[in-house]
Amino acid sequence: MAFPFEISATDGKARTGVLKTPRGxxxxxxxxxxxxxxxxKAMTVDQVKDTGADIILGNTYHLMLRPSAERVRRxxxxxxxxxxxxxxxxxxxxxxxxxxxxxxxxxxxxxxxASHIDGSKHVLSPERSMEIQADLLGSDIxxxxxxxxxxxxxxxxxxxxxxxxxxxxFDGYAIGGLAVGEGHTAMCEVLDYAPxxxxxxxxxxxxxxxxxxxxxxxVARGVDMFDCVLPTRSGRHGQAWTWDGxxxxxxxxxxxxxxxxxxxxxxxxxxxxxxAYLRHLFKAEEILGQVLLSWHNIAFFQALTSAMREAISExxxxxxxxxxxxxxxxx
Amino acid sequence: MAFPFEISATDGKARTGVLKTPRGxxxxxxxxxxxxxxxxKAMTVDQVKDTGADIILGNTYHLMLRPSAERVRRxxxxxxxxxxxxxxxxxxxxxxxxxxxxxxxxxxxxxxxASHIDGSKHVLSPERSMEIQADLLGSDIxxxxxxxxxxxxxxxxxxxxxxxxxxxxFDGYAIGGLAVGEGHTAMCEVLDYAPxxxxxxxxxxxxxxxxxxxxxxxVARGVDMFDCVLPTRSGRHGQAWTWDGxxxxxxxxxxxxxxxxxxxxxxxxxxxxxxAYLRHLFKAEEILGQVLLSWHNIAFFQALTSAMREAISExxxxxxxxxxxxxxxxx
Numbered sequence: 001m002a003f004p005f006e007i008s009a010t011d012g013k014a015r016t017g018v019l020k021t022p023r024g025x026x027x028x029x030x031x032x033x034x035x036x037x038x039x040x041k042a043m044t045v046d047q048v049k050d051t052g053a054d055i056i057l058g059n060t061y062h063l064m065l066r067p068s069a070e071r072v073r074r075x076x077x078x079x080x081x082x083x084x085x086x087x088x089x090x091x092x093x094x095x096x097x098x099x100x101x102x103x104x105x106x107x108x109x110x111x112x113x114a115s116h117i118d119g120s121k122h123v124l125s126p127e128r129s130m131e132i133q134a135d136l137l138g139s140d141i142x143x144x145x146x147x148x149x150x151x152x153x154x155x156x157x158x159x160x161x162x163x164x165x166x167x168x169x170f171d172g173y174a175i176g177g178l179a180v181g182e183g184h185t186a187m188c189e190v191l192d193y194a195p196x197x198x199x200x201x202x203x204x205x206x207x208x209x210x211x212x213x214x215x216x217x218x219v220a221r222g223v224d225m226f227d228c229v230l231p232t233r234s235g236r237h238g239q240a241w242t243w244d245g246x247x248x249x250x251x252x253x254x255x256x257x258x259x260x261x262x263x264x265x266x267x268x269x270x271x272x273x274x275x276a277y278l279r280h281l282f283k284a285e286e287i288l289g290q291v292l293l294s295w296h297n298i299a300f301f302q303a304l305t306s307a308m309r310e311a312i313s314e315x316x317x318x319x320x321x322x323x324x325x326x327x328x329x330x331x
Numbered sequence: 332m333a334f335p336f337e338i339s340a341t342d343g344k345a346r347t348g349v350l351k352t353p354r355g356x357x358x359x360x361x362x363x364x365x366x367x368x369x370x371x372k373a374m375t376v377d378q379v380k381d382t383g384a385d386i387i388l389g390n391t392y393h394l395m396l397r398p399s400a401e402r403v404r405r406x407x408x409x410x411x412x413x414x415x416x417x418x419x420x421x422x423x424x425x426x427x428x429x430x431x432x433x434x435x436x437x438x439x440x441x442x443x444x445a446s447h448i449d450g451s452k453h454v455l456s457p458e459r460s461m462e463i464q465a466d467l468l469g470s471d472i473x474x475x476x477x478x479x480x481x482x483x484x485x486x487x488x489x490x491x492x493x494x495x496x497x498x499x500x501f502d503g504y505a506i507g508g509l510a511v512g513e514g515h516t517a518m519c520e521v522l523d524y525a526p527x528x529x530x531x532x533x534x535x536x537x538x539x540x541x542x543x544x545x546x547x548x549x550v551a552r553g554v555d556m557f558d559c560v561l562p563t564r565s566g567r568h569g570q571a572w573t574w575d576g577x578x579x580x581x582x583x584x585x586x587x588x589x590x591x592x593x594x595x596x597x598x599x600x601x602x603x604x605x606x607a608y609l610r611h612l613f614k615a616e617e618i619l620g621q622v623l624l625s626w627h628n629i630a631f632f633q634a635l636t637s638a639m640r641e642a643i644s645e646x647x648x649x650x651x652x653x654x655x656x657x658x659x660x661x662x
Contacts, residue, residue, distance in 0.1 A: 255402065274406065
């Protein structure tokens with residue numbers, strides 16, 4: 001199914017609009033919190049909704065292993081299972097098969113691998129990935145698994161991926177293979193031309209990105225959608241992202257700091273708790289610290305995409321981008 | 332300050348009423364969630380409030396060591412620090428000094444001990460315990476630290492504790508030293524006579540108790556208030572308390588169980604998530620599992636005290652007690 005993508009304003013290469021799906025509108029630029037194992041880590045779905053997220057991501061690889069795609073289907077699909085009624089995007093499973101599992105056999109048709117959980121053997125093929133995502137999990141936006149022959153030309157890759165996308169009627173483009181350690185500068189260099197090679201009227205999704213400054217620079221280059229574990233993962237380790245850069249809440253400088261992370265935020269975690277209290281929770285290794293910092297970080301990423309949408313709509317994205325970069329201290 | 336304690340109904344030895352404090356009414360029988368280190372573990376204060384809790388407990392020993400009583404005072408007191416505006420009861424610190432710390436010296440005036448966190452030396456005396464609780468933390472209900480001479484008679488103990496309580500103007504009685512492994516039967520035997528030795532018009536608080544069936548049997552014997560880490564601690568380990576007894580949510584029998592823990596509950600954690608999902612969260616070691624089961628258990632303990640208050644008011648506590656015991660399967 002092709003979802004209507006309506007671009008309401010552009011500013012330079014930056015765009016803002018709405019991807020319309022049966023389960024709800026996705027306002028772009030959009031940040032998608034990652035709910036790997038049917039949970040955005042350390043958050044209730046009500047807290048995730050409260051941040052203004054329009055869509056979350058689920059991981060095909062993790063869910064097919066535990067609790068299994070068939071079990072999720074029996075329990076009513078991924079939305080009902082995890083109590084999230086807005087859109088869900090799933091990945092193909094390919095990235096985690098490569099990075100997490102023990103691969104035992106690769107053919108043109110499928111990859112056989114050993115679960116990182118218990119070593120059990122599983123098979124993933126393009127057809128099985130699609131069955132899991134669309135039929136069993138009930139995902140709203142799916143991604144296509146396909147292999148890359150060594151020595152493939154870009155033209156071949158584009159033709160093959162276009163064919164796969166046409167096969168399932170998907171109507172958007174994902175940019176992957178970045179955000180694997182190449183750094184901000186190299187990412188920006190690729191994004192200086194990559195989005196221009198994609199049709200202007202389709203959503204462009206940059207997988208696995210990234211830091212707030214990465215999001216701003218990618219939007220400046222025409223990207224519409226992002227997902228990343230960064231806000232929840234760094235939140236669980238005591239890192240809070242703010243308009244003035246990232247801070248380590250465990251730092252002694254916050255021991256008597258009565259100010260909240262963001263007094264102007266609509267999010268309780270950002271607005272209602274002092275840095276001194278949050279620091280105490282981390283020093284005492286209390287779960288609530290991980291909960292509140294994950295919640296705050298997801299709220300901040302949503303506030304950031306919201307601010308970008310507004311800046312693009314009002315034709316002042318360049319000023320926003322400049323001011324944002326100036327306030328973000330290097331991490 | 333003596334708080335008015337108004338008993339509105341009795342049924343046998345069981346009583347229901349209200350302890351009126353400046354920060355709010357405490358409806359009895361009352362269960363007080365334990366917020367050891369300025370957090371009811373794995374829960375936001377909004378979730379704690381949502382369960383209907385009128386009062387929580389804080390631990391003097393833990394807070395004096397981290398973040399320190401003086402720091403809590405500088406940050407506006409314990410209520411502001413942890414964002415809980417209803418009553419807080421603190422303990423004397425004595426129990427944890429005995430059970431957690433390394434005691435290096437005991438005199439009639441004070442105990443010197445080493446912190447279980449970093450080995451640092453600290454001193455706790457009756458006066459210091461009171462200063463921490465009342466002046467620094469800003470507790471609503473304090474407890475008195477005093478030593479027991481070996482060979483003290485019950486009369487001596489009662490006289491000394493009464494004197495201490497009069498000194499600070501406190502107007503209630505705590506029963507401690509139970510719930511340290513003596514078992515349900517022995518606890519009930521002590522409670523068959525202990526509450527009767529306390530004035531009928533003062534609240535009676537049974538420290539550190541307990542399982543749901545313990546609460547019901549203690550209320551039947553005239554106890555009004557309880558605190559216990561059980562609901563949050565067992566919740567973090569996958570145990571859920573229900574009207575039909577305790578269950579281990581990790582059990583394979585729940586893998587495809589679409590029913591929630593308590594469909595009739597007002598608590599989202601009890602009502603909105605399937606046992607299959609909760610089991611999945613624990614199998615995947617997701618923090619949200621600990622959050623939801625802690626929340627559910629606290630909500631269940633509040634629902635239990637609420638049901639007891641109603642049964643006593645309506646003169647049917649004996650029937651409630653009998654039905655409750657019959658439904659609770661042995662754990």
